[in-house]
Ligand code: PEP
């Protein structure tokens with residue numbers, strides 16, 4: 363249930379509603395809107411009788427929420443959530459571009475790519491230090507050493523870091539270094555990890571599970587929000603279907619659907635979505651055209667020798683071309699892109 367307060371409601375009236383919710387054994391969540399405050403209720407199993415609240419001072423309405431997700435739903439909060447990270451806003455008018463290799467492989471590799479990306483105006487560097495791999499014999503990441511390399515890249519260039527947490531045991535060390543904690547597809551329903559990561563208060567990039575429905579993704583986000591952390595970025599990264607020519611099937615449908623259901627920002631990872639470098643431009647453009655708030659793209663200086671996901675990684679020069687195309691698309695979509703090469707060259711033809 364959502365208690366909508368009148369715009370004239372006093373602090374005392376708001377506190378009285380919260381206290382009433384607590385006295386019923388539930389949890390109140392104040393949601394600040396542009397016009398007025400609303401108070402969401404979670405923790406109830408069945409329906410709550412609205413008359414409990416309608417007679418209280420300052421209450422405008424008591425609205426029952428039809429969706430199973432509450433805090434991340436638009437019914438609770440109609441305005442888009444904007445996440446502020448060191449001068450960048452995710453979910454605002456500006457598109458967010460996160461780029462970098464699948465894995466942190468060496469100091470030289472990360473310093474090189476961080477310098478290049480920073481010079482292009484990219485705000486976020488991705489790179490996994492703890493890699494969740496299908497095979498235990500595949501490269502598992504440089505772990506703590508990888509985190510130290512990412513930290514150095516940030517101090518050197520000022521670029522923000524996005525890196526994945528694979529387990530609760532390593533959460534504290536990841537959270538200390540990263541600006542955004544990535545929770546990967548395989549951990550989307552690791553509820554203990556979602557809660558622990560949520561309680562760090564750090565922004566969380568939550569990737570859609572390999573076979574997760576949109577509702578399951580939003581319920582996973584609800585676990586994080588329920589820890590009092592509203593800074594969640596959803597990420598569509600493709601789902602498993604019967605198709606074998608592509609690694610996954612990028613579910614572009616999810617973008618407008620999620621935009622309607624949730625106030626959280628949603629970005630797209632076209633690299634995992636299609637699984638081949640020669641499809642990354644097309645899927646990136648399609649994602650922004652579908653209304654995504656940004657992209658997370660795997661970029662590698664030497665994809666042929668990458669220790670993971672080389673086949674789906676693009677080289678920095680191709681990222682530059684893509685940013686140019688995205689600049690044109692951003693104009694059409696009424697959005698901005700900071701990491702756009704300053705001189706707009708002629709629209710590059712589709713490959
Ligand atoms: C990744 O981003 O490199 C990754 C492992 O992604 P996902 O969890 O979506 O498979």
Ligand code: MN
Nearest residue numbers: 464660670671
């Ligand atoms: Mn990868």
